[in-house]
Amino acid sequence: MKLKKGVDIMEFIKGIKTCKGDVFFESPEDKIDLKSALSQYVFISILSNKKLMESGGIHCENPEDFRNLEAYLE
């Protein structure tokens, strides 16, 4: 699922920390584990790259976690 435009990324990352399973930003070329500190930084570093952001979306390993993050996802 895509990230909503204009979402508060810091709140989104805080939301990820409450998820039971792993959460990824997935694109055709990358799979960024948003629970890992370094990967969170990597995700932050690509936020301003429209092409990269539009090519990917958020995936929760545990489907229940989508409910935690529904405020941030389209």
Add this chain to the structure above:
Amino acid sequence: MASYGEKLKNSNIFSGMIYSACKMGSWCFSYASRKMFYTTCPNQQEFFMFFSTSGCLEYMFSPEVDTSKPVFLSDTIGMLWVADYLYDEDGRPNLVMVIGPVFSSESSVRGIEDSLRSLNFSHQVRKNMIQIMQKVPIVPVDMMHQYAAMLHYTVTGEIAMAHDFQFQHSIQKDLESELTYASVGRVNMERQRMTEETILQMIREGNPDCTRLMQERGKFSRPDDYRLELSQRENKNTMVIFAALCSRAAMEGGLSPKIAKDLEIKYITKTEQAKTVTELVNIREKMMEEFASRVHQCRNHLEVSRVVQECCEYIQSNLLKPLELSDIAKEVGYTEYYLTKKFNKEMGVRLLDYIKDSRVELAKIWLLTTQKSVQEISDQMYFGSRNYFTKVFREKVGVTPAAYREQMAAGQAMGKTERNEENEAEKGC
């Protein structure tokens, strides 16, 4: 005691000064609302999020922090900040001034690059992250202590002692106490090594602003390895070794080994002809610029494709392994026939000769800096036999490995004798 307004003004001046000194950013937050007022840091959005997501922002406002003292903050990837508190006229913390982020050593950036590679992120994603990380200046911890003390004086008018500093994580305190007992010599040697490695990395990248950037980063006001108390011979030996390292770095960056070698010989010749330390300094600067610029040209003209660059990188990383052509071809995803043709066309040298040249370069460093025998070096570099290694070495360098080692040893002994004679002469005076 300066007024609140004067301290604010001084803080602005201090921000300008540390940015000029080492491109370190500074930040200003409201203590009450935690709102960020301004920052001089580039990529402020990203770095603010790093600062926040790492927990550092939260920590500097936490009740366990004594707001009368500076606090060192750090995150899990090695970025460091220092925060200190500006009190208003009523004696309450009003603003939080933060300096950073910095990395305490080049190895932090390297570690991140290695991690990104091991996580198999795409080139674009890695590039994005590395471009941002490269904006973080490298400031050794002991210098960061000095900046922290300056920040504290700026916002409070008081002198901070080392025991006043607070640390978000105890590991920082351990590092601080290590430095308290570490010799100045060890710290300087580490700085020298870091400076050298930074220069070599800039050459590998073909960064044409190599010298200017080093000067701006404040690591280059005076070359640490030109010491006036050493003899000229020892300073020249240092330059010769450095020329070899630059040549190797340039080859790793994709420059043709022949061109890199020719440049190395050119600058070694100039070094031998130099008569003063300042001449050596000038030669060194020109050498760095020329190596970096040649690598830059070769990359920009796309004379060396990515696959050949990767091939060179693989070879440089595996010089002490057997390095079969089949393995190299498999690593870069080409057939042996196609790779050898492409390599020869772009680099102007056969792939097998490139491997030999690279091993000879490393052998030269080992001959100078280790006690390994010629046989040991030959074995570890898979030359097949000592005789063959000697033959290849002499073709490339002009002398046998043993003679090369003897020449350098004779030069250093001459240097020590000169220095002892100079010391004796001074005592006599």
